[in-house]
Amino acid sequence: MSAGSITVFLLSISIMLFFAKLLGEFFTKIKQPAIIGEILAGVLLGPTVLGMISPDMLEWLFPKTGEVKTALDGFTTIAVVLLLLVSGIEVDFGVVLRHRKTAFSISLIGIIVPFALGFGISYLFPEMMGVQDKNIHLLFALFIGTAIAISSLPVIAKILIDLNLFKTQIGFIIIAAAMLNDLLGWLIFSVILGLMDNTGRSIGFGQTILYTIVFVVFVLFVGRKLINQAVPWIQSKLTFPGGILNFILILGFLGAAFTEYVGVHAILGAFIVGIAIGDSAHLKERTREIIQQFITNIFAPLFFVSIGLRVNFIANFDFVIVSVLLVIALIGKVAGGAIGARIGGLSKNESLAVGFGMSSSGAMGIIIGVIALEAGLIIEEVFVGLVIMALFTSIASAPMMSHFLKRKESFRLQDLLSPSNFLYSSATDKETLLIELANFAAPKVKIPAKEILQKVMEREKQGATGIANYLAIPHAKIKTNKPYVLTAKIKEGINFGSVDGINSRIVILLLTPENKNELQLQLLAETAKKFSNKEKIEELLSIDDKNIFIEMLKQM
Amino acid sequence: MKSLFNKLGLAITFSPTGKALLAEAKRLTELFNARLMLIHVGEKNETTERLLSESISNSGLDESTIEIIRTNGDPADTIIKTSRDACVDLLIAGALEKENFIKYYIGSVARKIMREAASSVLILKSPSETPKSFKRFYVSTDYSSESEKTILTAYNFALLEKADDFVLVKDFHVPGLASTIQGSGSLDELEAAREQWEAEEEIKMSLLVSELNLRGIKVDIRCLYGKEGWEAGNYARIHNADIFAVTPPSKKLKFLDKLFPQNMEHVIKELPANLLIVR
Numbered sequence: 001m002s003a004g005s006i007t008v009f010l011l012s013i014s015i016m017l018f019f020a021k022l023l024g025e026f027f028t029k030i031k032q033p034a035i036i037g038e039i040l041a042g043v044l045l046g047p048t049v050l051g052m053i054s055p056d057m058l059e060w061l062f063p064k065t066g067e068v069k070t071a072l073d074g075f076t077t078i079a080v081v082l083l084l085l086v087s088g089i090e091v092d093f094g095v096v097l098r099h100r101k102t103a104f105s106i107s108l109i110g111i112i113v114p115f116a117l118g119f120g121i122s123y124l125f126p127e128m129m130g131v132q133d134k135n136i137h138l139l140f141a142l143f144i145g146t147a148i149a150i151s152s153l154p155v156i157a158k159i160l161i162d163l164n165l166f167k168t169q170i171g172f173i174i175i176a177a178a179m180l181n182d183l184l185g186w187l188i189f190s191v192i193l194g195l196m197d198n199t200g201r202s203i204g205f206g207q208t209i210l211y212t213i214v215f216v217v218f219v220l221f222v223g224r225k226l227i228n229q230a231v232p233w234i235q236s237k238l239t240f241p242g243g244i245l246n247f248i249l250i251l252g253f254l255g256a257a258f259t260e261y262v263g264v265h266a267i268l269g270a271f272i273v274g275i276a277i278g279d280s281a282h283l284k285e286r287t288r289e290i291i292q293q294f295i296t297n298i299f300a301p302l303f304f305v306s307i308g309l310r311v312n313f314i315a316n317f318d319f320v321i322v323s324v325l326l327v328i329a330l331i332g333k334v335a336g337g338a339i340g341a342r343i344g345g346l347s348k349n350e351s352l353a354v355g356f357g358m359s360s361s362g363a364m365g366i367i368i369g370v371i372a373l374e375a376g377l378i379i380e381e382v383f384v385g386l387v388i389m390a391l392f393t394s395i396a397s398a399p400m401m402s403h404f405l406k407r408k409e410s411f412r413l414q415d416l417l418s419p420s421n422f423l424y425s426s427a428t429d430k431e432t433l434l435i436e437l438a439n440f441a442a443p444k445v446k447i448p449a450k451e452i453l454q455k456v457m458e459r460e461k462q463g464a465t466g467i468a469n470y471l472a473i474p475h476a477k478i479k480t481n482k483p484y485v486l487t488a489k490i491k492e493g494i495n496f497g498s499v500d501g502i503n504s505r506i507v508i509l510l511l512t513p514e515n516k517n518e519l520q521l522q523l524l525a526e527t528a529k530k531f532s533n534k535e536k537i538e539e540l541l542s543i544d545d546k547n548i549f550i551e552m553l554k555q556m
Numbered sequence: 557m558k559s560l561f562n563k564l565g566l567a568i569t570f571s572p573t574g575k576a577l578l579a580e581a582k583r584l585t586e587l588f589n590a591r592l593m594l595i596h597v598g599e600k601n602e603t604t605e606r607l608l609s610e611s612i613s614n615s616g617l618d619e620s621t622i623e624i625i626r627t628n629g630d631p632a633d634t635i636i637k638t639s640r641d642a643c644v645d646l647l648i649a650g651a652l653e654k655e656n657f658i659k660y661y662i663g664s665v666a667r668k669i670m671r672e673a674a675s676s677v678l679i680l681k682s683p684s685e686t687p688k689s690f691k692r693f694y695v696s697t698d699y700s701s702e703s704e705k706t707i708l709t710a711y712n713f714a715l716l717e718k719a720d721d722f723v724l725v726k727d728f729h730v731p732g733l734a735s736t737i738q739g740s741g742s743l744d745e746l747e748a749a750r751e752q753w754e755a756e757e758e759i760k761m762s763l764l765v766s767e768l769n770l771r772g773i774k775v776d777i778r779c780l781y782g783k784e785g786w787e788a789g790n791y792a793r794i795h796n797a798d799i800f801a802v803t804p805p806s807k808k809l810k811f812l813d814k815l816f817p818q819n820m821e822h823v824i825k826e827l828p829a830n831l832l833i834v835r
Contacts, residue, residue, distance in 0.1 A: 086738070092731035093816035094784065154738035161736045161745070167728075167753055175732045281786035281822060288734040289743055296738045363738075462769050518699035521760040521767070528759070 005067040012061045012072065013302065019045055020301030031162070033155055033394050035363055038301045039387065042308020051312060062309050076306045077266070079299035080367055084186075084267040085252035086295050087153060087364075088274020089288060091179045099176040102344030106177035109340030110358045111149040111184055114332030119145035121328055129321060130379040142192045143372045147386055148329045149336075150185035152362025152394065153178045159357065159398045163405060170350055170405065174357050177337075181358065186271050187216075189368060190264040196375060211262040216272055219255065224276040227251070232282040241290050248277055248291060265371060300363070307366060307387060310373065311380040318381040325385040329393055333359035349408040356400035365390035409482075411519060413526035416485040417554055422546045425507075426491040430460070433494055434474060437486055437509045445484045445511055452478060452511065464497025470541065471531040472496035472504035473524060477514045483523060484511040489541070489549065505541055506531075530556040560712050561588045561676070565644035567635045568594045570607040573650050576683035578615040581648050583687045584678075587716050588646075593623040595638050597631045632668035640674040648678045651827055670824050670833055671804075676709070679831040690714075690798035692721045694829070696788040699764065703803045706834040707768060710801035713832070715772045723776040723795070724765065726757055727787035754779050785819035786826075793828035800829040 001009070023037030023044075043049060051058045063069050096103050122129050123141035131140050156178045160166040166175075194208040234243045252270045259269030277283065338355030346354060369386035372378045378386070410416075423440055427433035434456055435449075442449035455476035459465065466472045470493070486509040493503025508527050512520040531537055536556060543549045566581040568574060585592045596608060612619050625642065627634050639647045651666050670677055693714040697703050707724065714722045730753070733746060757779040765775050780787045792800040802820050805813075813821060823831060 083738075087735070090732050090735040092729075094729075094819075095731040097813060097816060153732055154735045157732045157736045157738075161733075161749060166733065166736075166749070167730050172731070179732065279816070281783040281790075285734070285781065289737065289746060292734045292737040293743065300738065463766060515701070517701060517704065517764075518760070521699060521763045524763045525756065525759040528763075 001067045001071065005071075008061065008063075009068045009071045012068065013075070015045065015061065016041070016302055016305040017298070020305045021297075024301060031398075033158065033362065035155075035300075035304055035366075035394065036391055038304035039307050039366075039391065041301075042305040043313050044308070045305065046309040047312040048308065048314050072306065075299075076303050079295075079303035079306075080370070081252065081256045081266050081270045082249075082295045082299045083303065083363060083367070085248070085256075085270040085274040086292055087182060088271040088276075089248070089278035089283075089291065090153060090157075091183060091275045091278055092176075093275075093279060095172055096176045096180050099173050102173050102341065102346065103176035103180050105344035106173070106337055106340035106354055106358065107180040107184060109343065110151070110177065110181060110333065110337040110355075111188075113336030113339065114329060115145040115149040115188075117145075117328045117332035118148035121324065128324065130318070130381050136377060139192065139196060140377055142195070143368070143377050144325075144382075146185060146189045146192060147365050147368040147372070148325070148332060148361070148389070149181075150189075150361055150364040150368060151178050151181045151333075151358045152360050152364050152390075153182055155360040155362040155394045155397065156357050159360075159401055162398070163402050165405060170346075170353070170408075173341075173344075173346070174354055177340075177354065177358060182271075182364065183275070185364065186268055190259070190268040193264045193371070193375075196377075208263040212259065212264050212268070215255075215258060215262070215269070219272050219276050223273070224279050227276050228280040228282065231277075231280045235282065235284065235287075241287055244283075244287050245291060245294070248287075251277065267367065267371075304363070304366070307370065310370075311383055313384050313387075316380040316384045318385065321381050321385040322388050325382075325389045326392055329361065329389045330359060330396075333361075333393070347408060349404045353401045353404035353408065356397045356404065359400075360394040360397035361390045362394045363390075365393075411483050411523075413485065413523050413530075414554055416483060416523070417487060417550050418485075419546045419550045421484070421486045422550060423486070423488050424491070424546075425488050427494065428492060430494055430496065431457075433488070433490065433507060434460075437474070437488060437507070441484060441486050441509060441511060444486075445478065445480050447478055447480065452476065456509070466496030466498030466504050467528050467531060468498050468500040468502070469531045469534045469537045470502060470505040471528070471537070472498065472507045473510055473527050474507065475510035475512070475520065475524065477516075477520060478511050480511065480513050483513065483516075483519060485509070485523070486511075487550065487553070506537070559589050560709065560716065561590050561646040563591045563593060563642070563644050563646075564588065565593045565595060565635075565639040565642065565647045565675070567631070567647075567649055568596050568608065568611065570604075570611060572685075573683060575611060575614065576685045576687075577648065577650050577680065578611055578617065579685045580680055580683045580687045582615055582617050583689075584646075584648065587689075590646075591621075591623065592617070593625060593639070593642055593644055595625045595627065595635055597627055597629065597634045599628070600626045632665040632672075635665070635669060636673050644675050646676045646678055647673050648680065650683055651679045651681050651831075667824055670831070673833075674835065676835050677831075677833040679827065679833075681827055681830050689717045689719075690830070691717065691719050692723075692796060692798045693717075693719050693801065694721075694723045694725055694788075694792035694795065694797040694799070695801040696785070696792075696803070696823070697724045697726050697761070697764070698803070699760065700803065700806075702806065702834075704764075704768060706801050706803040706832075707764075707770075709834045710799065710832060711768075711770050711773070711775075713799070719773055719798075721776065721795075722770075722773045723778060723792075723797075724761060725778045725780065725788040725791050726761055727780045727782055727784050727791075728753070728757060729782060729784050729787075750781055754781060783822070786822040789823045789826060789828040793826075797829040799832050801832040801834060804833055804835060 019041035020038040023041045024034035027037035028034050119141045122144040126137050160171045165171045234247050251273050255269030255273030256266035260266040334355040337358035338351040341351035341354035369383050373383045438449040438453040456474050459476050465474045488507045490505045493505050496504040510523050625638050649666050649669050695710045761777045
């Protein structure tokens, strides 16, 4: 490269990074994925905006041919390989296997339905999608099917952490399904790439598929074990994190080089090697985070900005194509994911939440679009449609998922506290109070009061249930499907053996299903946490209205 | 007080490890005030009979008080079936990959016993001919009823041993968490989420301890973020645990579970300490 080209190359990279960060941060601030800002930065810097204002400037900064173009393309290829490498590192077969029934059902049906819709419409109406060459009908339709069927784990993961649902059963199921969707999606995509015209390639289709299978099996079953032995050695003997990052990148690029050589695109190799590395129990969480940071903040923005540089988003905006892609993506993905979740045993609201969660195709859909565009399989209008579809689904999935998850039955203390499950008591001893509580609870949980009382008393004999700050939590596991919480305000304090020696004036009876040990502990923890501030509790004790009392307790 | 284990089973071999295992079994039989059954898988002839008798008398056991079963067949299957039929409630086995003299006792046998025995299992990593009591107990814990049983069994075992340490270890992992960085999450956000989860787990664990009413030895709690099954075992190994107690999975393991190990499979493969599997 000449000195002039190097200068332009470095300048263009710094401009791309600057605008990507600027807009990415803005979108993060307004609670949207950063990828939207990064792509928008590309639209601003590319033919859509800068090209309109100053075509010369665009051509100087981001030339269509020549050394700078080659260098930028090389950079974005590395970026996309690294993106897939880290996606692979985050795949956890353990969680997929633990939730295999539901995860398989969600991801399989969640792939089949949108794939079939995308494939069917593209195959039946190729002209509508701008395909003139009859030789590529089939491949084109397969590509569209896959681009629509794939989901984006990072977008889903971010939604779950924002909704505080990551570490819940439904969170694990959604993550497991998204991971499996990624794996299946990339495998299907690789087969399609193998089907493509192999002129210029050293090997034929049969060999491509054979080598790919051998590669996947070898890396996942043999390589994984070798990596697991190498990781602790590297982390302890070489400098941290330099040594392990180097090791991960070397393996990632080697895998990518191999799959590119056999004709299925470099990304599959990086993804599979990533899975094998991520499976190692020795891989420090810090390493995962550092590599994510490194790629998310340097390589991913460059790749996403480069999307906008490729085409003019206004000139190539085709309303019909965008609408068709959006409609089939939303219908296919939401319906597929939701049907899969329902078959997998989830409730109606949970299934719809899963469907919307799985509908975000994010970065993965865009990567497929880029590869298809580069391969000449899709026209620019379809590419623009795919990018808009990926962004739209990423924006829409969070509020929709949140909406349906809020409607699903909740067993958090916050949702179980209710003025209708509240009583005032003038009991002066523990047994009288517990009889009163059992009698109140019995019709609600449809268990005889005597049985409830017996269980609660058994637990009382085992150890004190008085906590501190006027609180006691008598509790028991009973034959019920749902937890029940009854709040009682006592006129005069009763000794429940609290650690602070203060008699209890607020008694919360917790009745939980027999087989849900963790739920009982969770509710006990949530209740105790609310009573950490004595002054606030004393304020609460001065409230006589049960509605205000419960509302105030909820807000603690 | 009811005995923790009423009947112990030991698959006997005629090797130095076999002698050490007999010595360990003798000590545990006395500790639990239990009966002992020896299972010998192999051909019955004069030599094996003589070796068996010698082994028993050398260990100081009274042959008349123990039950001896001689049987043939696949070692692991035979040991599992025999101990089940004889209502053994703690099956003791060594973990060594190879024995010096006889082929019966290889690592795969121990693994099969760990996975498939109907009773509780105690796998000894390096049994001694002069056994000592176990002083450091580490228990991998979750919130299931089965796990409660494991905690109680290990605790009562620790009480009998007058153990110094009893640690409940809860490991947990949130798969895909790091990928939130790609979805615009920050390191601080991740750190905060992990800290909050660790704090929640610690509270739940302390509540669990008070629910179980464990009295006699102080119970320590450790909540660790990392690969489930592996992290707790690793913690036990680092702290030189004498006994690491685990709860087996409630479902039978399938082929895929063994290929991509999770929870107890990590422990089986890496044996961080003498392993107590409570069933």
